[in-house]
């Protein structure tokens with residue numbers, strides 16, 4: 365994109381029509397655009413839609429006097445990769461909290477429990493772009509994770525902190541997910557690894573917190589409507605650690 369004086373500018377981007385100052389330093393990122401709208405309408409004061417390119421809604425408002433944005437990531441590493449990279453690199457965003465849903469792999473989890481992703485293993489090739497001479501370990505920010513865990517303890521929430529498996533696919537053969545469960549993955553989702561890698565690359569902070577929407581090995585699940593419109597404990601937790 366070119367400014368009127370002919371110099372190059374980075375915002376708006378191909379994927380985000382907001383101007384730089386229209387996005388807050390802290391962003392909540394659900395995968396689902398409808399969840400982004402739900403959060404904006406129910407938790408932010410004076411929320412304004414600042415981008416809707418490709419139906420990926422981004423809103424900016426405030427919470428407890430602090431400017432906060434909420435923007436959907438879409439599904440998968442590629443989609444999260446684009447939006448979070450642009451937020452960190454071009455919009456001056458310092459912290460992104462993924463507020464996602466995930467499938468429970470650990471027998472210690474129940475529906476609607478929250479998992480704080482301190483680490484994120486993946487089968488995606490997202491790290492290949494860095495040409496590293498080894499295997500990168502994508503990690504959530506420790507300070508944010510500690511605040512999130514303290515919040516859960518204070519509120520008495522069902523919550524565990526540990527490894528997520530951030531998959532390329534949604535429909536896995538069960539034996540694959542059993543192997544990840546045996547290696548200690550608490551839950552499966554699809555975006556935390558790309559988010560953590562972009563945070564590492566840009567020296568910013570990120571954390572994925574996920575509500576368990578289904579239990580992979582028993583088949584129990586929350587309804588589509590609940591996945592879209594609820595998960596209030598997780599949203600309050602995310603807002604508490606950035607405001």
Ligand SMILES: O=P(O)(O)O[C@H]1O[C@H](CO)[C@@H](O)[C@H]1O
Pocket residue numbers: 394395396438439440463464465466534552553554555591
């Ligand atoms: O509910 P969200 O945040 O989209 O997260 C999970 O749900 C989607 C799959 O249904 C994937 O994006 C997965 O990571």
Ligand SMILES: O=c1cc[nH]c(=O)[nH]1
Pocket residue numbers: 465466467468533534552553554577578580
């Ligand atoms: O990626 C995901 C998200 C929720 N539930 C799953 O089983 N997988």
